[in-house]
Amino acid sequence: MVNFIIRIIRLFKGLFTMMGVDYQQLECILRVKLTMDNRRGFSTSTKKTDSSNQLLLQSFVYAIIGVFIGILIDSMDHTFTAYTMVFSMIMVMIAMLMISEFSVVLIDTRDNAILLSRPINSRTMTMAKLLHIAIYLLHLSLSLSIASLFFTVIDYGIVAGFLFLFMVFLSTLFTLFLTNLFYLGLMRFVNGEKLKDIMVYFQIGMAIIFMGAYQLLPRLIEVNDLYNSQIKVEWFTYLIPSCWFAGSITALTTSVYSLSSILFVLLALFVPLVSLWLIIKYLSPKFSQRLSQMDAVASKPEKRKTQKAHRLRYSDKLAQLLTQSSVERTSFKMIWKMSGRERKFKQTAFPAFGYIFVFIALMVVKDFGNEDKIASLLASKRYLLFIYFIIFAAFAVCMNIIYSDEPKSSWFYSSMPISKPGDILSGTIKALLAKYVWPLYVIIGGPILYFWSYKALPDLLYALVSITVITSFVTVMQSKALPFSKERLSQDSGDNFIKGILMMISAGLIGLTHWGLTYIEYGVMLGLPIMLAFQYLSFRYIKRINWKQIED
Amino acid sequence: METNTVISIKNLHKSYKNGVAVNHVLKGLDLDIKSGQIIGYIGPNGAGKSTTVKILCGILTDFEGDIKVLGMDLRTQDLDIKKRIGYIPENAALYDTLTPSEYLQFVGELQGMEEGDIQTKTARLLDLFEMKSHADERMNSFSKGMKQKILIISGLIHNPDIIFMDEPLSGLDANAVIIVKRVLQQLAREGKTIFYSSHIMDVVEKISDRIILIDNGVVLADGSYAELNSEADNESLETLFTKLTGNSGHSETANEIINVFEN
Known part of the structure; x- marks a missing residue:
């Protein structure tokens, strides 16, 4: 494949030379870049995968x-x-x-030390980069x-x-x-x-x-x-x-x-x-x-704005309120800060938050301007669906928190005198719930309460607890890895797909249970203490997780 | 042996802009470096050492001042200069999914070497650095020291007249350190110039013909070890370093650190 691409590019040798590009160097750089892509998966990806298969699959989807x-x-x-x-x-x-x-690829600074000290003119350098991208594009x-x-x-x-x-x-x-x-x-x-x-x-x-x-x-x-x-x-x-x-x-x-x-x-x-x-x-x-x-x-230290003092106090207060042990509290604070700074985490988890609003808009947009349809919407319990969409975002943050581009940095967990790693997991889940899931609940639950009035309140309360339960339970069921401790591997993709399906089924079941309870008089109110008991049990289970159960 | 000026730096200034903040790293540096010398370029973190090396290698191009390398103007003849210099960076910057043979072939081609010459030199140098048995293994499984050896070979393979080194010995085992030191001394005897930037004072002390100490973008001391030593009342280079850079209170700091635990 590399040779085939190089042969095609060679056809334009005269054109490149006319532009002031050193063709020999251009071919040399491209050959090396394409060889490297073949070996590690495309260079933008952290996945260790067979790049030709990945590209074929991508091409198929695009077709x-x-x-x-x-x-x-x-x-x-x-x-x-x-x-x-x-x-x-x-x-x-x-x-x-x-x-x-x-x-x-375009702003790869790794090339600086390797290529910029060699006698390559900037036109050749830029042309090599552009061609490298253009081949894939x-x-x-x-x-x-x-x-x-x-x-x-x-x-x-x-x-x-x-x-x-x-x-x-x-x-x-x-x-x-x-x-x-x-x-x-x-x-x-x-x-x-x-x-x-x-x-x-x-x-x-x-x-x-x-x-x-x-x-x-x-x-x-x-x-x-x-x-x-x-x-x-x-x-x-x-x-x-x-x-x-x-x-x-x-x-x-x-x-x-x-x-x-x-x-x-x-x-x-x-x-x-x-x-x-x-x-x-x-x-x-x-x-x-x-x-x-x-x-x-x-390479020069950059002054980065840290969180404002009042926000620090806010997260500290939440940590005090929601956690019991010092390990759990430390884990809560660390995840609170790191999840907002880790780019890969944001890139993979945050789109789910946007998708939720797209889905809700999708369900409401057709009814706009039609008073009958709006009235029937407000008379229905369709808000249950809106509030349970939150589970998508909850799963996205919890599933992705274990991954990191620098998994080796998690060496310190095992070097610390921590007897129960379950405390780290429960602190992590609580931080993710408090920072991402519950605020989203307020954003979606607020308008529901406004439009559907106090009648929706029992459902909203029950949904809050059941979302918390399902999120915490499913998170540790799918993977007992510590935060930012695993590398994202391609072989995980298939596994994650199956886990994703199982998670969606469990989310669907918990939503359906809620919907079923609405048909029983006081069903939701009676279900609430049961859910609270589940919540207590799920966190107790998480906290008891020991080092043997933790995935490397 | 005839010695002539191979690097001439006049009034070199360099600033980094980051948004509105400006960091003035080099503040009017003047240096003349003769051929066949090993220059020990020392200074504390953030003194401007790596910036000077990067400018001289043509990696950083927006600087103020005049620089001539091998008699050529760095601004206008950078490609001709790059053909005759070698750069060994601080961090093991390599395409590590390649094998050493592939990487050195790549570097040799970019330097404009003949195919046969690349292969002969690659084989010889890999053998001398005890890397021959790893020639066809991908470098992503290599230790830091093994990668460093490949970096050193890639900086030497095209037989440059000037070799710029930024902490070249980091990660190397004791045998490799001895080999590199001897290689540097032999290369200097052959008329090559070595510009050696490091924090390891005893190595600088032993191999350098001339030591340049910079801090805060200006030269604080410049001379042979013997000259600097006599100026500093026969104190070690380390002591001179701490005196001139204004960081002489190390013992007090160490005591304070110990006190933190005692209280």
Whole structure:
């Protein structure tokens, strides 16, 4: 595979040399980078996995998503509009991928010590990085557009198919340029650790937007309206990149070569190529400079804002209130602080919080503006579903708290005179409940109480206890590992999937039990003490966990 | 042996900006370094040692002042300079999913060496550093010392005229330390210049022809060990170091630490 990619790149040797790139060095760097990716899984991933399988699976998923995009070409009447939508979707997805998956490659400061001291010019260096990313992005953008290509060939012939492929290539290139520009701008204002923080929040935001758009958009747009919609060529369409590529294909497929279509063709051809030239000529030296600075600044101690005094007191008070032993209290405080600072934890656990609001919006959005439906919603007990969505977030934080990129740092647990590691686990779970789950409960429970009034209060109380019970119980059942002590391995993925299903079933059962109790008079009120007893028992069980039961 | 200036630094300033905060690390450094010398570049943490080395190796490019390396201007002829220098960084920065053979092949190619030359030198150096049996093993399972040996080889493989070293002996076993020290002395005899940045005073004391002590971005002392020693009333380099950097109260601090436990 590496040789195949290198052979293709070799075809453009003359072009690279013309740009001032040292081709021998470029090939040498790319060969090493691709070899390393093959050996450890793609470099952005901490998973030790077979990267070719991972990439194949990803390509397959993208090809499936691509079918939904491709259908637009076949079903929409207006060619220009259809292709504009297709290219918009492809470009947005590529930009999202670029930021969420490939940023690490682009701003890899590890290269500084290895490559910057060697006689490599900045153009070669930047071109190597861009090509490294572009290889993967093109792979994925082609997977994404394979269905669109199929429909283009069927509807407009083979030549249009080739043109479409070429336009996908150019649009990917241009997206790469835009994201590069975005990073350069960002690096002007923030450095090192802050940039990494911003990236994590960006990734979380992207995950939520992606999920939201995926779930909400089809429900918001009436299908017939979409198929009949038309984008008219106005002055501002020349500013929208996806219109350039769409305009070029439309010109060929409709054989209408107006001034606007010629302009679109020129923009589609020249802007990506000029932007590539701009990257190599002007942006790459700046980029290398900022990267070397970033590494150096990162090595200087950075004053990070710690939590404000009143928040510290708040968490201390909670620790006093919720914990019994000193080990449990220490564990509570440590998890309270660390969970807010560990990027990988935030990146994997926080999107679930956004998804919950997407799901709730999904269930309510259709009823907006319809008084009858709103009235029937308020008369129902559908709020039970909303409040039990919290379990998704609770499981996300509890499942992910055991993972770390630096699992070796957890050596201190075993070096400390701790007789009952169960105290660490109970402190951890309590901290996660207090910091993430219960505030979410207040955010969702507050409006429920407002709209459904005091009648919902017994249900809310019961739900709080049952969510706490199920979260604590399931967390230790799925893994008895100490916080931040395990490496995320690919072989865990399958295991986690099964555990996830079992957890969802248990969450469903506990929700159903609650729902069943509402049919019995005073059922919920009678169930509450039983749940409290379960809560007591589950924490007693957790606290009794000994070193033999703890997973390495 | 003919000695000429191989590194000339005039009024070197370097600041790091982090948001609005500016950290002025080097404050007008002036240095002239002759060929065939082993320079011991010492100073406390944050003195500006690594920054100087990174600038001289062309890793940090935005600095103020004039620097000539091997008679060439560092700003305009950085690639020509990089072909003739070797850099051994402080942290074991390696692509550790590669094997030593693959990594050294990669470095050799980037340095523009001939294929045959890379293979001959790789085999010889791996053998001399007792790493031959590990030549085709991936480096991610290597100890810190083994990685450090590969780093040293990667800094020497292209036969550079100047070798910049940032704590090169960290993690090495006693045998390897002796080998590296002898290699450095032999290379200096052959006219190579070694720019050696370290905290380990006794090694600096033993191998350096000239010792430069910096703190807070300025040179505090510069001379041979004998010269510095006579200036400091025959005290050790360590004592001189603590005196000049204003950190002489070590005994008091140690006593205070002990007191913490006694009270």
